[in-house]
Amino acid sequence: MANFTVWALFMFGVLLPTLGDKHSLYYIYTALSKPLSLPGIHEFTAMGLLDDREIDYFNSQNQTKVPMQDWMKEKMQADYWVKGTDSRRSKQQWFKVNVDILMERMRHNKSDLHVLQWRHGCEVEDTGGVKFLKGMDLYSYDGEDFLSFDSSRSQWVAPVPAAEATKKKWDDVPILNQYTKGYLEKECVDWLTRFMDFGKESLRKHSKPDVYAFAKKSVSDSSKLTLTCLATGFYPKDVMMSVRKYGTSLPANMLMSSGVRPNDDDTYQMRKSVEILENEQADYDCYVTHSSLREPVISKWDGKCNDCSEEKVQSVVIAGVVVILVTLVLFGVVVLKHRPTFCEFSTSLFCSCCS
Missing domain, CATH: 3.30.500.10 (MHC class I-like antigen recognition-like)
Structure with a gap:
């Protein structure tokens, strides 16, 4: 007990x-x-x-x-x-x-x-x-x-x-x-x-984390969203973060974690993400504890997808362009101009010292 x-x-x-x-x-x-x-x-x-x-x-x-x-x-x-x-x-x-x-x-x-x-x-x-x-x-x-x-x-x-x-x-x-x-x-x-x-x-200064919950379209499955919890601006770097569904922490094997990473102002950030169904209506939140806090920070997901509406607009625009092009082709007034695409590749040497 x-x-x-x-x-x-x-x-x-x-x-x-x-x-x-x-x-x-x-x-x-x-x-x-x-x-x-x-x-x-x-x-x-x-x-x-x-x-x-x-x-x-x-x-x-x-x-x-x-x-x-x-x-x-x-x-x-x-x-x-x-x-x-x-x-x-x-x-x-x-x-x-x-x-x-x-x-x-x-x-x-x-x-x-x-x-x-x-x-x-x-x-x-x-x-x-x-x-x-x-x-x-x-x-x-x-x-x-x-x-x-x-x-x-x-x-x-x-x-x-x-x-x-x-x-x-x-x-x-x-x-x-x-x-x-x-x-x-x-x-x-x-x-x-x-x-x-x-x-x-x-x-020995302590900086409190700012905590955010947001979702975007999954890059691997069009029927899903990637829900992300982000804690940033905290110091020292020891932090505990949970992604919760109906107040219950999701198991670690369901999550993708960035680990704790440094910001450019001597503070730190951490992300954890999970794949969920796009039409899922469950209550998700981010639960964060840190030595700068007297009680945990809980940030609730608002149920919105940040880039879904943009994707719909793009789909409408693309569909409209296709209709116009098909119409023009039928009337023989389309001239296709082929231009080469150039991709620039830059390489950097990263000497990783951390084990």
């Missing part, structure tokens, strides 16, 4: 303001096997992310570690940036050597582009005191996991055969694994706590 009471209080938002906030500190390094003549794309980049906000940055062109938040610039001493720059330059050389080693080991052509990435850091929960949740030390090659550290066993994990040699080499140096475990569980947490304290006004 006690467990049910806690669950009920949580669902109705009573406990939300007292829930602990999760925070993370990650460093992401990305090295390309060769330079590219594309704006903003560098042969080597490194960045620090505190709660997904960029706090420092380095690239192979500028060769300097710089602050990306005003409070980082104000709080960190000059020697922090000098030492950080030296460290980034050293890692740049390490990556340059090792991306060549991996290409050779994989028997990859050096004329092709290849990407080596490293992500390491930690996550904590702040409930008045900082509690370590998990650490991550992960290498990837061409977007696929290559080598990761298992803190519980203090060993490296090789998901692909090509990583076995590196795993064996690193596991044969116990002090290296001890340092890695210590960094993830202690040193990283210390830095995270310090940064949280420096940027607490910015990091």
